[in-house]
Amino acid sequence: MASVYPSVNGEKLERFIASLPGVQNALDEVQFEIAARAEELLLQHRQEGHAQIDMVDGRIDKYVVLDDERGKKAALSIEYGRAESIVVKKAKDGSTYLDVIPASDGLFILARAANLPKKRKGKVHLD
Structure with missing residues (x-):
């Protein structure tokens, strides 16, 4: 009967396998493919041109990130949408007024670039 050990040289089996060169190369390829699809999708919707797609390498994992640090810091709203909101603003003359920011999908x-289901944060799910 065979035995499966939970670690290799003191390292968890999952981490050991994930760090193998062949696995890391496969992750690099998938990361690049997802990033390329995401960039193509983002270009179709670019308005001001501040948001961008970045690839980030962790110790083991690979990430594709929607970054809007240079713009309105709206990456979460770009990905998941936002509800309508009313904001109190100050005019140049010192008076205040209400500004309605419309909802957006x-x-x-x-999610689409990675072929994942479209799900909003929280309890609301979109199909």
């Missing part, structure tokens, strides 16, 4: 750039 999410573009699900990352």
